Amino acid sequence: MSKFEVGGLIVLFGATGDLAERQLYPAFHQLYQRGQLTEEFAIIGAARTQVTENEFKEQVRKAVEAGSNFTEFEESFLEHIYYQPADNTKVQDFEKLMTKIKEVSTTHHTSDRFLYYYSIAPSIYDETTVNLKESGITSLTGEHRVIVEKPFGYSLESAKEYYQILKKSFNDEEIFLIDHFPGMDFVQNILATRFYNPFIEGIWNKKFIENIQINLPERLKVGDRGAFYDENGALLDMFQNHILQILSFIIMDLPKELEKDAIHSEKHVALSQIPTYSKEEVKEFVVRGQYSADAEGEYNHYRDEPDVAEDSSTETYIAIQLSVDNERWEGVPIYVRTGKALVEQFSSVDIILKERNGDSNDTPSRLTFYIEPGKGLAMVLNQKDIEANMEPITTFIGPDQNTFGKEYVPTPYENLLHDALEGDNTLFSSWEEVQEQWRITDAIKVAWNDMSDPAFPNYQATSFGPSSADRLLTRNNHEWIKRVNIKE
Numbered sequence: 001m002s003k004f005e006v007g008g009l010i011v012l013f014g015a016t017g018d019l020a021e022r023q024l025y026p027a028f029h030q031l032y033q034r035g036q037l038t039e040e041f042a043i044i045g046a047a048r049t050q051v052t053e054n055e056f057k058e059q060v061r062k063a064v065e066a067g068s069n070f071t072e073f074e075e076s077f078l079e080h081i082y083y084q085p086a087d088n089t090k091v092q093d094f095e096k097l098m099t100k101i102k103e104v105s106t107t108h109h110t111s112d113r114f115l116y117y118y119s120i121a122p123s124i125y126d127e128t129t130v131n132l133k134e135s136g137i138t139s140l141t142g143e144h145r146v147i148v149e150k151p152f153g154y155s156l157e158s159a160k161e162y163y164q165i166l167k168k169s170f171n172d173e174e175i176f177l178i179d180h181f182p183g184m185d186f187v188q189n190i191l192a193t194r195f196y197n198p199f200i201e202g203i204w205n206k207k208f209i210e211n212i213q214i215n216l217p218e219r220l221k222v223g224d225r226g227a228f229y230d231e232n233g234a235l236l237d238m239f240q241n242h243i244l245q246i247l248s249f250i251i252m253d254l255p256k257e258l259e260k261d262a263i264h265s266e267k268h269v270a271l272s273q274i275p276t277y278s279k280e281e282v283k284e285f286v287v288r289g290q291y292s293a294d295a296e297g298e299y300n301h302y303r304d305e306p307d308v309a310e311d312s313s314t315e316t317y318i319a320i321q322l323s324v325d326n327e328r329w330e331g332v333p334i335y336v337r338t339g340k341a342l343v344e345q346f347s348s349v350d351i352i353l354k355e356r357n358g359d360s361n362d363t364p365s366r367l368t369f370y371i372e373p374g375k376g377l378a379m380v381l382n383q384k385d386i387e388a389n390m391e392p393i394t395t396f397i398g399p400d401q402n403t404f405g406k407e408y409v410p411t412p413y414e415n416l417l418h419d420a421l422e423g424d425n426t427l428f429s430s431w432e433e434v435q436e437q438w439r440i441t442d443a444i445k446v447a448w449n450d451m452s453d454p455a456f457p458n459y460q461a462t463s464f465g466p467s468s469a470d471r472l473l474t475r476n477n478h479e480w481i482k483r484v485n486i487k488e
Contacts, residue, residue: 004036005035005036005037005038006036006037006038006041006418006421006422007037007038007039007040007041007108007110007111007113007421008040008041008110008111008113008114008115008421009041009042009043009044009101009104009105009108009110009113009114009115010028010041010042010043010044010115010116010117010421011043011044011046011097011101011114011115011116011117012024012043012044012045012046012117012119013046013047013086013088013116013117013118013119013120013128014046014047014117014118014119014120015045015046015047015049015056015083015119016045016047016049016051016056016059017047017119017120019119019149020045020063020119021059021062021063021066022063022066023180023411023413024117024119024413024417025060025063025064025067026063026064026066026067026068026069026070026411026413027067027411027413027414027417028043028077028417029064029067029070029073029074029077030067030069030410030411030414031414031417031418032074032077032080033072033074033077034408036414036418037418037421039108040108040109040110040111041080041108041110041421042080042081042082042104042105042107042108042110043080043081043082044082044083044084044097044100044101044104045060045081045082045083045084046083046084046085046086046088046097047085047086048085048086048087048088049085050085051083051085052083053082053083056081056083057078057081057083060078060081061073061078064077068411069408069410069411080108082100082104084096084097084100088120088124088127088128088131089124089127089131090131091131091134091135093131094131094132094134094135094137095135097135097137098135098136098137101114101137101140102140111142112140112141112142112143113142113143113421114137114138114140114142114143114144114145115145115146115147115420115421116132116144116145116146116147117146117147118146118147118148118149119149122153122158122162125148125162125165125166126165126168129146129165129166129168129169129170130168130169132169133168133169138169138170143174143423144169144170144174145170145174145175145176145420145423146166146169146170146174146175146176147176147178147416147420148162148166148175148176148177148178149178150177150178150179150241150429151232151236151237151240151241152177152429152434153438154231154232154236155438155442155445156435156438156439156442159434159435159438160435163175163431172431173425175431176420176425176428177428177429177430177431177434178416178420178428178429179241179242179245179428179429180412180413180416181241181242181245181246181371181412182245182246182249182412182427182428182429183411183412183413183414183415183416183427184371184372184412184415185375185409185410185415186369186370186371186372186375186376186377187245187246187249187369187371188249188427189369189377190246190249190250190349190369191249191252191258191263192258193369193377194254195254195258200367201254203353204328204351205328205329206328206329206330206331206332207354208353208354209332209351209352209353209354210332210352210353210354210355210364210478211332211333211334211335211352211473211476211478212250212332212333212334212335212349212350212351212352213334213335213336213349213350213352213480213481214243214246214247214250214334214335214336214337214348214349215336215337215338215346215347215348215349215350215480215481216238216242216243216336216337216338216346216347217337217338217339217342217343217344217345217346217464217465218338218339218340218341218342218345219341219342219343219344219345219462220340220341220345221291221299221300221302221305221340221341221461222302222305222308222316222340222341223305223306224306226305226306226307226308227307229308229314229316230307230308230309230312230314231314232314233314233315233316233318234288234315234316234317234318234338234339234340235288235315235318235441235444235445236441238318238338239318239320239336239338239441240437240438240440240441241429241437242338243336243338244271244274244436244437244440244441245429245433245437246349246371247270247271247274247322247334247336248267248270248271248433249267250349250351251270251273251324251328251329251334252266252267252269252270253266253269253270253328254266260424260425260426263426264425264426264430264432264433267430267433268430268432268433268436270324271433271436271437271440272436273324273325273326273329274322274323274324274325274436274440275323275325276439276440276443277440277443277444277447278443278447279446279447279450279451282443282444282447282448283447283451285320285321285322285472286318286319286320286321286444286447287317287318287319287320287466287468287469287472288315288317288318288448288454288466289315289316289317289318289339289456289457289458289459289465289466289469290302290303290312290313290314290315290316290317290454290456290457290458290459291316291317291339291340291341291457291459291460291461292457292459292460292461293460293461294341294460294461294462295460296462298461298462299341299461299462301457302314302316302340302341302456302457303456303457312456313453313454313456315454316339316340316341317337317338317339317340317342317459317465317466317469318336318337318338318339319335319336319337319465319466319469319472320335320336320337320444320472321333321334321335321472321473322334322335322336333476333478335472335473335478335480337465337469337480339459339465341461341462342461342462342463342464342465343462343463343464344464345373346370346371346372346373347370347371347372348368348369348370348371349368349369349371350366350367350368350481351366351367351368352364352365352366352478352481353365353366353367363380363382364380364382365379365380365381365382366379366380366481367379368380368481375409415427416428
């Protein structure tokens, strides 16, 4: 996870697509501008789009300038950008790509390090992987790695099929399954805080923790993602990957060292201890919802969004109560929720601490990891109110708002692309983790498929979501933590 200079040749399939323009080119430019890419690197964009190399470079420039961390364009960055039109289904196009790779690799001395990024539909994974091999590209001397975007599959069975496809040209150590949430510095901070602060790890168990909450609400509506979203919903878009990856950092046992194999091993064990829900348990512990239009007319009904079925039963909201079957977490409920078109947008993890002798307090003590916006770590503690006789008053201990957020924070893709070039898969999902994530998720999908269609829509846009989500907590005398505002 160190950030020294790295180089290599990146072949980006799907080079003219949305992900490449929104995330990848800005991330590569930032790495280059900040001195974390050597001059011995190059990017070859590959896609079916027929554009000249100069036209492609201008597309890359515009994408970089629209990036979240952009300040000033580094003109020399474009000297490392190339384009090769390619139909992934045609091996002859890969033979032309092979010629381009040899030329660019020689020009930039890319250290025999090759990284292939699949920003493409899963339906062409097979032909892409086979053609990389049959064209001789993956036989070139050097290191070869492939990055594959989430969601990896649409079920455990499909994920296994895709993984076997990748194994036709790559071994386990060369396959990098990306989920950008672990690439966030402040998700990693969950593990770092536990590892470097023994007093916190000392209370990281059922004796001191009342419940755990992961909140990822979004104000955004589905918008132009209707076709994708209606096929996946909140369960596959957020829970199967982002939420379960965050949770694995929370519930895992600490390894003796922060070393990649040890971290992945503990994350895998932790995920394997989350129960597979039965149909009855899904009814009891899972709430799903779909938004309707708001009163002001800013939001449509979800079913009126572009490319969404008019009778869609796809969920735009989920809230789930989970548990972990081990000694550390026995009896500690874990509540997670995420959704579209909600009243507030933030990402946070709250570790709610137990009250003294079962006392009840309107604001329980807690440790909060703010992921976005307002990244940081805060504690809410109860102390004596100076105006009352030993009555508690809540104290917020958090970042200095005058200086907080002024330092540069790399985007998740900056971290992950750098690590992939370096060969460090610590922040990527292991294949074992992905299988457990699908096991947990598939059980919910199977149960839903065996139920009658839900009465959607069941929450209004700009609300907090379905009221039934609150009952997941209130029946246990818990409630969703109200977010303490922190400057962006």
